[in-house]
Amino acid sequence: MTDSGTAYDGSVQPEPGTAELREEIDRFVRTRVIPSEPVLDAGGKGAAAALAELRAEARAAGLWALPLPADLGGGGLTFRAYAALAEAEGASDHGPAALGSAPLLDVTMLNRHGGTRVREEYLERLVAGELRTCYAMTEPDVPGTDPLLTGTRAEVRADGSWRISGRKWFTSGAVGADLVTVMARTGGAAGDREGLSLLLVPTGSPGFRVVRELPVLGAAGQYEIELDRVLVPGDHLLGAGGDALAIAGERLALGRTLRCLRWLGQARRAFDLMAERAATRHGSRGPLADHQLVQQHVFDALLALRTTRPLVHEAVALIAAGRDARIEVGLAKVAAARMLQQVTDSAIQVHGAAGLGPDTALPSLFRGGRAARILDGPDELHITSVARRVLRGYGPGAATRG
Numbered sequence: 001m002t003d004s005g006t007a008y009d010g011s012v013q014p015e016p017g018t019a020e021l022r023e024e025i026d027r028f029v030r031t032r033v034i035p036s037e038p039v040l041d042a043g044g045k046g047a048a049a050a051l052a053e054l055r056a057e058a059r060a061a062g063l064w065a066l067p068l069p070a071d072l073g074g075g076g077l078t079f080r081a082y083a084a085l086a087e088a089e090g091a092s093d094h095g096p097a098a099l100g101s102a103p104l105l106d107v108t109m110l111n112r113h114g115g116t117r118v119r120e121e122y123l124e125r126l127v128a129g130e131l132r133t134c135y136a137m138t139e140p141d142v143p144g145t146d147p148l149l150t151g152t153r154a155e156v157r158a159d160g161s162w163r164i165s166g167r168k169w170f171t172s173g174a175v176g177a178d179l180v181t182v183m184a185r186t187g188g189a190a191g192d193r194e195g196l197s198l199l200l201v202p203t204g205s206p207g208f209r210v211v212r213e214l215p216v217l218g219a220a221g222q223y224e225i226e227l228d229r230v231l232v233p234g235d236h237l238l239g240a241g242g243d244a245l246a247i248a249g250e251r252l253a254l255g256r257t258l259r260c261l262r263w264l265g266q267a268r269r270a271f272d273l274m275a276e277r278a279a280t281r282h283g284s285r286g287p288l289a290d291h292q293l294v295q296q297h298v299f300d301a302l303l304a305l306r307t308t309r310p311l312v313h314e315a316v317a318l319i320a321a322g323r324d325a326r327i328e329v330g331l332a333k334v335a336a337a338r339m340l341q342q343v344t345d346s347a348i349q350v351h352g353a354a355g356l357g358p359d360t361a362l363p364s365l366f367r368g369g370r371a372a373r374i375l376d377g378p379d380e381l382h383i384t385s386v387a388r389r390v391l392r393g394y395g396p397g398a399a400t401r402g
Helices: 019-042 044-060 079-089 095-099 104-113 116-127 244-280 292-320 326-356 362-372 379-392
Strands: 133-136 153-156 162-172 179-185 196-202 208-213 222-232
Touching: 019 044, 019 079, 019 095, 044 095, 079 095, 079 244, 079 292, 095 244, 104 116, 104 133, 104 179, 104 244, 133 162, 153 179, 162 179, 162 196, 196 222, 196 244, 244 292, 244 326, 244 362, 292 326, 326 362, 326 379
Parallel strands: 133 179
Antiparallel strands: 153 162, 162 222, 179 196, 208 222
Protein backbone atom coordinates (compact mmCIF):
# COMPACT_ATOMS: atom_id res chain seq x y z
CA MET A 1 0.00 0.00 0.00
CA THR A 2 1.22 3.48 -0.80
CA ASP A 3 -0.06 6.88 0.22
CA SER A 4 1.72 8.80 -2.53
CA GLY A 5 -1.55 10.05 -3.89
CA THR A 6 -3.05 11.28 -0.66
CA ALA A 7 -0.26 11.99 1.80
CA TYR A 8 0.19 15.49 3.15
CA ASP A 9 0.33 17.59 0.05
CA GLY A 10 1.34 21.03 1.31
CA SER A 11 -2.22 22.24 1.86
CA VAL A 12 -1.97 21.21 5.51
CA GLN A 13 1.38 21.19 7.26
CA PRO A 14 1.84 18.81 10.21
CA GLU A 15 3.00 20.31 13.48
CA PRO A 16 6.81 20.37 13.89
CA GLY A 17 8.11 17.08 15.19
CA THR A 18 5.03 15.02 14.30
CA ALA A 19 5.93 13.91 10.76
CA GLU A 20 8.08 11.03 11.97
CA LEU A 21 5.48 10.01 14.54
CA ARG A 22 2.82 10.00 11.83
CA GLU A 23 4.95 7.67 9.72
CA GLU A 24 5.45 5.34 12.69
CA ILE A 25 1.74 5.23 13.47
CA ASP A 26 0.88 4.75 9.81
CA ARG A 27 3.28 1.81 9.66
CA PHE A 28 1.93 0.32 12.90
CA VAL A 29 -1.68 0.53 11.71
CA ARG A 30 -0.87 -0.90 8.27
CA THR A 31 1.38 -3.74 9.42
CA ARG A 32 -0.11 -4.68 12.79
CA VAL A 33 -3.65 -3.37 13.27
CA ILE A 34 -5.16 -3.88 9.80
CA PRO A 35 -3.95 -7.50 9.51
CA SER A 36 -5.61 -8.16 12.91
CA GLU A 37 -9.00 -6.73 11.87
CA PRO A 38 -10.69 -10.10 11.16
CA VAL A 39 -9.93 -11.28 14.71
CA LEU A 40 -10.78 -7.91 16.27
CA ASP A 41 -14.05 -7.65 14.35
CA ALA A 42 -15.10 -11.13 15.49
CA GLY A 43 -15.09 -10.11 19.16
CA GLY A 44 -14.83 -12.50 22.06
CA LYS A 45 -11.72 -13.76 23.82
CA GLY A 46 -9.70 -13.86 20.63
CA ALA A 47 -10.32 -10.17 20.01
CA ALA A 48 -9.44 -9.28 23.60
CA ALA A 49 -6.15 -11.16 23.38
CA ALA A 50 -5.28 -9.59 20.02
CA LEU A 51 -6.05 -6.10 21.31
CA ALA A 52 -3.97 -6.65 24.43
CA GLU A 53 -1.03 -7.74 22.27
CA LEU A 54 -1.36 -4.68 20.04
CA ARG A 55 -1.52 -2.38 23.05
CA ALA A 56 1.61 -3.91 24.53
CA GLU A 57 3.42 -3.36 21.23
CA ALA A 58 2.19 0.24 21.05
CA ARG A 59 3.51 0.92 24.55
CA ALA A 60 6.85 -0.66 23.74
CA ALA A 61 7.11 1.48 20.59
CA GLY A 62 6.34 4.71 22.50
CA LEU A 63 3.06 5.22 20.63
CA TRP A 64 0.64 4.78 23.52
CA ALA A 65 -2.03 7.38 24.37
CA LEU A 66 -0.19 10.19 22.60
CA PRO A 67 -2.95 12.87 22.86
CA LEU A 68 -3.76 12.17 26.52
CA PRO A 69 -2.34 14.26 29.39
CA ALA A 70 1.25 13.48 30.35
CA ASP A 71 0.52 13.82 34.07
CA LEU A 72 -1.99 10.97 33.71
CA GLY A 73 0.37 8.70 31.80
CA GLY A 74 -0.30 9.82 28.25
CA GLY A 75 1.94 11.33 25.61
CA GLY A 76 0.86 14.92 26.25
CA LEU A 77 0.48 15.95 22.61
CA THR A 78 -1.72 18.97 21.94
CA PHE A 79 -4.86 18.39 19.91
CA ARG A 80 -3.38 20.25 16.96
CA ALA A 81 -0.22 18.14 17.03
CA TYR A 82 -2.27 14.97 17.36
CA ALA A 83 -4.54 15.85 14.41
CA ALA A 84 -2.05 14.61 11.83
CA LEU A 85 -1.65 11.36 13.73
CA ALA A 86 -5.41 10.84 14.06
CA GLU A 87 -5.71 10.38 10.30
CA ALA A 88 -3.17 7.56 10.36
CA GLU A 89 -4.76 5.95 13.43
CA GLY A 90 -8.22 6.19 11.93
CA ALA A 91 -7.41 4.13 8.85
CA SER A 92 -8.69 1.25 10.97
CA ASP A 93 -11.63 1.49 13.35
CA HIS A 94 -9.45 -0.40 15.82
CA GLY A 95 -6.51 1.99 15.55
CA PRO A 96 -7.49 4.37 18.38
CA ALA A 97 -8.16 1.49 20.78
CA ALA A 98 -4.92 -0.27 19.90
CA LEU A 99 -2.90 2.92 20.35
CA GLY A 100 -4.65 4.13 23.51
CA SER A 101 -6.21 7.33 22.17
CA ALA A 102 -9.80 6.01 22.18
CA PRO A 103 -10.72 7.56 25.59
CA LEU A 104 -9.63 11.06 24.56
CA LEU A 105 -13.17 12.47 24.66
CA ASP A 106 -13.99 10.96 28.03
CA VAL A 107 -10.66 11.85 29.63
CA THR A 108 -10.98 15.44 28.40
CA MET A 109 -14.55 15.73 29.66
CA LEU A 110 -13.89 14.14 33.06
CA ASN A 111 -10.67 16.11 33.56
CA ARG A 112 -12.50 19.40 32.93
CA HIS A 113 -15.82 18.71 34.62
CA GLY A 114 -15.38 15.80 37.00
CA GLY A 115 -15.03 16.31 40.74
CA THR A 116 -11.98 15.37 42.77
CA ARG A 117 -13.09 11.80 43.42
CA VAL A 118 -13.91 11.16 39.75
CA ARG A 119 -10.58 12.51 38.60
CA GLU A 120 -8.54 10.65 41.20
CA GLU A 121 -10.39 7.35 40.96
CA TYR A 122 -10.78 6.96 37.21
CA LEU A 123 -8.56 9.15 35.02
CA GLU A 124 -5.19 7.40 35.33
CA ARG A 125 -6.85 4.02 34.90
CA LEU A 126 -8.65 5.26 31.78
CA VAL A 127 -5.41 6.49 30.25
CA ALA A 128 -3.69 3.21 31.16
CA GLY A 129 -6.40 1.26 29.37
CA GLU A 130 -7.53 -0.46 32.56
CA LEU A 131 -11.05 1.01 32.36
CA ARG A 132 -13.42 1.56 29.46
CA THR A 133 -16.08 4.22 29.17
CA CYS A 134 -19.04 4.98 26.94
CA TYR A 135 -21.43 7.89 26.44
CA ALA A 136 -25.24 7.62 26.50
CA MET A 137 -27.22 10.56 25.17
CA THR A 138 -29.83 9.50 22.60
CA GLU A 139 -33.02 7.62 23.44
CA PRO A 140 -35.57 5.43 21.63
CA ASP A 141 -38.53 7.39 20.23
CA VAL A 142 -36.80 10.73 20.94
CA PRO A 143 -35.10 12.63 18.09
CA GLY A 144 -31.37 12.35 18.65
CA THR A 145 -30.96 15.92 17.47
CA ASP A 146 -33.27 17.26 20.21
CA PRO A 147 -31.78 16.48 23.65
CA LEU A 148 -34.30 18.87 25.24
CA LEU A 149 -36.80 15.99 25.04
CA THR A 150 -34.59 13.67 27.10
CA GLY A 151 -36.82 11.35 29.10
CA THR A 152 -34.24 9.76 31.40
CA ARG A 153 -34.59 11.27 34.85
CA ALA A 154 -32.25 11.53 37.82
CA GLU A 155 -33.64 12.38 41.26
CA VAL A 156 -31.48 13.53 44.13
CA ARG A 157 -31.95 11.53 47.34
CA ALA A 158 -31.76 12.69 50.94
CA ASP A 159 -28.16 11.48 51.24
CA GLY A 160 -27.08 13.46 48.18
CA SER A 161 -26.86 10.49 45.83
CA TRP A 162 -28.81 10.21 42.58
CA ARG A 163 -31.37 7.66 41.41
CA ILE A 164 -31.52 7.34 37.62
CA SER A 165 -34.21 5.71 35.50
CA GLY A 166 -34.47 5.67 31.72
CA ARG A 167 -33.37 4.02 28.52
CA LYS A 168 -30.67 4.98 26.02
CA TRP A 169 -29.68 3.56 22.69
CA PHE A 170 -26.90 3.63 20.09
CA THR A 171 -24.47 3.68 22.99
CA SER A 172 -21.11 2.74 21.49
CA GLY A 173 -19.16 0.09 23.35
CA ALA A 174 -21.64 -0.39 26.19
CA VAL A 175 -20.73 -4.06 26.49
CA GLY A 176 -17.44 -4.26 28.35
CA ALA A 177 -17.60 -0.64 29.52
CA ASP A 178 -16.90 0.05 33.19
CA LEU A 179 -18.43 3.54 33.19
CA VAL A 180 -21.13 5.29 31.19
CA THR A 181 -21.81 9.02 31.11
CA VAL A 182 -25.58 9.48 31.06
CA MET A 183 -27.53 12.60 30.10
CA ALA A 184 -30.56 12.87 32.37
CA ARG A 185 -33.12 15.44 33.39
CA THR A 186 -32.44 16.55 36.96
CA GLY A 187 -34.93 19.40 36.96
CA GLY A 188 -37.43 21.33 34.87
CA ALA A 189 -39.89 19.95 32.35
CA ALA A 190 -39.38 18.32 28.97
CA GLY A 191 -38.27 20.96 26.50
CA ASP A 192 -36.56 23.16 29.10
CA ARG A 193 -32.89 23.96 28.47
CA GLU A 194 -32.23 24.03 32.19
CA GLY A 195 -32.23 20.89 34.24
CA LEU A 196 -30.27 18.57 31.96
CA SER A 197 -27.19 17.09 33.64
CA LEU A 198 -24.50 14.51 33.00
CA LEU A 199 -23.77 11.79 35.53
CA LEU A 200 -21.01 9.20 35.50
CA VAL A 201 -22.52 5.77 36.18
CA PRO A 202 -20.51 2.64 37.08
CA THR A 203 -21.98 -0.09 34.87
CA GLY A 204 -21.72 -2.62 37.68
CA SER A 205 -24.42 -0.77 39.61
CA PRO A 206 -27.64 -2.69 40.35
CA GLY A 207 -30.34 -1.75 37.85
CA PHE A 208 -27.98 -1.17 34.92
CA ARG A 209 -28.33 -3.59 32.02
CA VAL A 210 -27.65 -3.90 28.34
CA VAL A 211 -31.00 -4.51 26.66
CA ARG A 212 -29.83 -5.51 23.19
CA GLU A 213 -27.25 -4.97 20.51
CA LEU A 214 -28.15 -2.60 17.66
CA PRO A 215 -26.10 -3.60 14.62
CA VAL A 216 -25.46 -0.63 12.32
CA LEU A 217 -25.87 -1.90 8.75
CA GLY A 218 -24.82 -5.27 10.10
CA ALA A 219 -21.82 -4.07 12.13
CA ALA A 220 -21.61 -4.66 15.87
CA GLY A 221 -20.69 -2.20 18.61
CA GLN A 222 -23.87 -0.22 19.34
CA TYR A 223 -26.27 -1.06 22.18
CA GLU A 224 -29.49 -0.15 23.91
CA ILE A 225 -29.17 0.16 27.69
CA GLU A 226 -31.60 0.54 30.57
CA LEU A 227 -31.17 2.20 33.94
CA ASP A 228 -33.78 1.02 36.44
CA ARG A 229 -33.48 3.16 39.59
CA VAL A 230 -29.70 3.02 39.44
CA LEU A 231 -28.04 4.69 42.42
CA VAL A 232 -25.08 6.95 41.67
CA PRO A 233 -22.86 8.78 44.21
CA GLY A 234 -23.54 12.49 44.44
CA ASP A 235 -19.98 13.35 43.49
CA HIS A 236 -20.40 11.59 40.13
CA LEU A 237 -22.36 14.56 38.79
CA LEU A 238 -20.30 16.31 36.12
CA GLY A 239 -20.06 20.08 36.30
CA ALA A 240 -22.38 22.06 38.54
CA GLY A 241 -25.53 20.30 37.36
CA GLY A 242 -27.95 21.62 34.78
CA ASP A 243 -25.12 22.32 32.33
CA ALA A 244 -25.23 19.11 30.30
CA LEU A 245 -25.79 20.92 27.00
CA ALA A 246 -22.70 23.10 27.45
CA ILE A 247 -20.51 20.13 28.39
CA ALA A 248 -21.99 18.01 25.60
CA GLY A 249 -21.35 20.86 23.15
CA GLU A 250 -17.65 20.83 24.01
CA ARG A 251 -17.54 17.07 23.64
CA LEU A 252 -19.41 17.06 20.34
CA ALA A 253 -17.19 19.71 18.75
CA LEU A 254 -14.08 17.73 19.62
CA GLY A 255 -15.70 14.39 18.83
CA ARG A 256 -17.02 15.41 15.44
CA THR A 257 -13.65 16.77 14.44
CA LEU A 258 -11.92 13.60 15.60
CA ARG A 259 -14.33 11.55 13.50
CA CYS A 260 -13.57 13.72 10.49
CA LEU A 261 -9.84 13.14 10.93
CA ARG A 262 -10.37 9.41 11.17
CA TRP A 263 -12.67 9.44 8.15
CA LEU A 264 -9.86 11.08 6.21
CA GLY A 265 -7.64 8.15 7.18
CA GLN A 266 -10.27 5.63 6.10
CA ALA A 267 -10.84 7.43 2.80
CA ARG A 268 -7.09 7.43 2.17
CA ARG A 269 -7.11 3.69 2.73
CA ALA A 270 -9.96 3.24 0.23
CA PHE A 271 -8.18 5.49 -2.27
CA ASP A 272 -4.99 3.47 -1.99
CA LEU A 273 -6.89 0.23 -2.59
CA MET A 274 -8.55 1.77 -5.66
CA ALA A 275 -5.32 3.13 -7.10
CA GLU A 276 -3.49 -0.16 -6.54
CA ARG A 277 -6.32 -2.07 -8.20
CA ALA A 278 -6.33 0.27 -11.20
CA ALA A 279 -2.56 0.08 -11.58
CA THR A 280 -2.26 -3.70 -11.33
CA ARG A 281 -5.48 -5.12 -12.81
CA HIS A 282 -5.31 -6.07 -16.49
CA GLY A 283 -8.04 -7.16 -18.87
CA SER A 284 -8.28 -7.96 -22.57
CA ARG A 285 -8.15 -4.24 -23.33
CA GLY A 286 -5.16 -3.51 -21.13
CA PRO A 287 -4.74 -2.18 -17.58
CA LEU A 288 -7.65 -0.57 -15.77
CA ALA A 289 -5.49 2.50 -15.25
CA ASP A 290 -5.76 3.27 -18.98
CA HIS A 291 -9.56 3.47 -18.91
CA GLN A 292 -10.81 7.05 -18.84
CA LEU A 293 -13.76 6.24 -16.59
CA VAL A 294 -11.39 4.68 -14.04
CA GLN A 295 -9.20 7.77 -14.28
CA GLN A 296 -12.33 9.84 -13.59
CA HIS A 297 -12.95 7.87 -10.39
CA VAL A 298 -9.34 8.40 -9.30
CA PHE A 299 -9.43 12.11 -10.05
CA ASP A 300 -12.77 12.76 -8.33
CA ALA A 301 -11.74 10.78 -5.26
CA LEU A 302 -8.42 12.60 -4.96
CA LEU A 303 -10.16 15.95 -5.42
CA ALA A 304 -12.63 15.09 -2.65
CA LEU A 305 -9.82 14.09 -0.29
CA ARG A 306 -7.67 17.12 -0.89
CA THR A 307 -10.49 19.65 -0.71
CA THR A 308 -11.92 18.12 2.48
CA ARG A 309 -8.67 17.90 4.44
CA PRO A 310 -8.15 21.70 4.76
CA LEU A 311 -11.74 22.12 6.00
CA VAL A 312 -11.15 19.56 8.73
CA HIS A 313 -7.86 21.08 9.79
CA GLU A 314 -9.41 24.55 9.89
CA ALA A 315 -11.83 23.19 12.50
CA VAL A 316 -8.88 21.59 14.32
CA ALA A 317 -7.02 24.91 14.47
CA LEU A 318 -10.01 26.80 15.90
CA ILE A 319 -10.76 24.16 18.53
CA ALA A 320 -7.11 24.02 19.52
CA ALA A 321 -7.14 27.82 19.92
CA GLY A 322 -10.28 27.72 22.06
CA ARG A 323 -12.31 29.68 19.52
CA ASP A 324 -15.87 29.23 18.28
CA ALA A 325 -15.68 26.53 15.62
CA ARG A 326 -19.35 25.65 15.17
CA ILE A 327 -19.51 26.71 11.52
CA GLU A 328 -16.19 25.08 10.66
CA VAL A 329 -17.03 21.85 12.47
CA GLY A 330 -20.39 21.67 10.71
CA LEU A 331 -18.80 22.20 7.31
CA ALA A 332 -16.07 19.66 8.02
CA LYS A 333 -18.44 17.04 9.34
CA VAL A 334 -20.73 17.12 6.30
CA ALA A 335 -17.85 17.32 3.84
CA ALA A 336 -15.88 14.49 5.45
CA ALA A 337 -18.89 12.17 5.68
CA ARG A 338 -19.79 12.74 2.03
CA MET A 339 -16.17 12.40 0.99
CA LEU A 340 -15.72 9.05 2.74
CA GLN A 341 -18.82 7.63 1.09
CA GLN A 342 -17.80 9.00 -2.34
CA VAL A 343 -14.23 7.74 -2.24
CA THR A 344 -15.20 4.31 -0.97
CA ASP A 345 -17.98 4.01 -3.55
CA SER A 346 -15.49 4.77 -6.33
CA ALA A 347 -13.06 2.22 -4.93
CA ILE A 348 -15.79 -0.43 -4.93
CA GLN A 349 -16.73 0.43 -8.51
CA VAL A 350 -13.14 0.05 -9.70
CA HIS A 351 -12.85 -3.29 -7.91
CA GLY A 352 -16.09 -4.60 -9.40
CA ALA A 353 -17.58 -7.64 -7.67
CA ALA A 354 -14.41 -8.05 -5.61
CA GLY A 355 -15.23 -4.76 -3.91
CA LEU A 356 -18.46 -6.23 -2.56
CA GLY A 357 -16.92 -9.34 -1.03
CA PRO A 358 -14.88 -10.21 2.05
CA ASP A 359 -11.42 -9.96 0.50
CA THR A 360 -11.03 -6.20 0.97
CA ALA A 361 -12.00 -3.70 3.66
CA LEU A 362 -14.19 -1.79 1.20
CA PRO A 363 -17.60 -3.09 2.39
CA SER A 364 -16.89 -2.03 5.98
CA LEU A 365 -15.41 1.28 4.85
CA PHE A 366 -18.48 1.97 2.72
CA ARG A 367 -20.76 1.05 5.62
CA GLY A 368 -18.84 3.52 7.77
CA GLY A 369 -19.19 6.20 5.11
CA ARG A 370 -22.96 5.78 4.97
CA ALA A 371 -23.28 5.79 8.75
CA ALA A 372 -21.07 8.89 8.90
CA ARG A 373 -23.86 10.98 7.40
CA ILE A 374 -25.98 10.27 10.50
CA LEU A 375 -23.44 9.82 13.32
CA ASP A 376 -22.99 12.84 15.60
CA GLY A 377 -25.95 14.55 13.96
CA PRO A 378 -27.30 13.96 10.44
CA ASP A 379 -26.13 16.10 7.53
CA GLU A 380 -29.41 18.00 7.59
CA LEU A 381 -28.81 19.19 11.16
CA HIS A 382 -25.41 20.61 10.31
CA ILE A 383 -26.59 22.15 7.04
CA THR A 384 -29.42 24.08 8.69
CA SER A 385 -27.32 25.03 11.73
CA VAL A 386 -24.43 26.38 9.65
CA ALA A 387 -26.72 28.18 7.21
CA ARG A 388 -28.64 29.91 10.01
CA ARG A 389 -25.43 31.07 11.69
CA VAL A 390 -24.04 32.40 8.42
CA LEU A 391 -27.25 34.17 7.43
CA ARG A 392 -27.52 35.89 10.80
CA GLY A 393 -24.30 37.69 9.85
CA TYR A 394 -26.04 39.24 6.84
CA GLY A 395 -29.03 40.66 8.72
CA PRO A 396 -29.66 44.39 9.25
CA GLY A 397 -26.74 45.98 11.06
CA ALA A 398 -24.73 42.76 11.19
CA ALA A 399 -21.15 42.38 10.04
CA THR A 400 -20.98 39.71 7.31
CA ARG A 401 -18.61 36.82 7.31
CA GLY A 402 -17.72 34.40 4.56
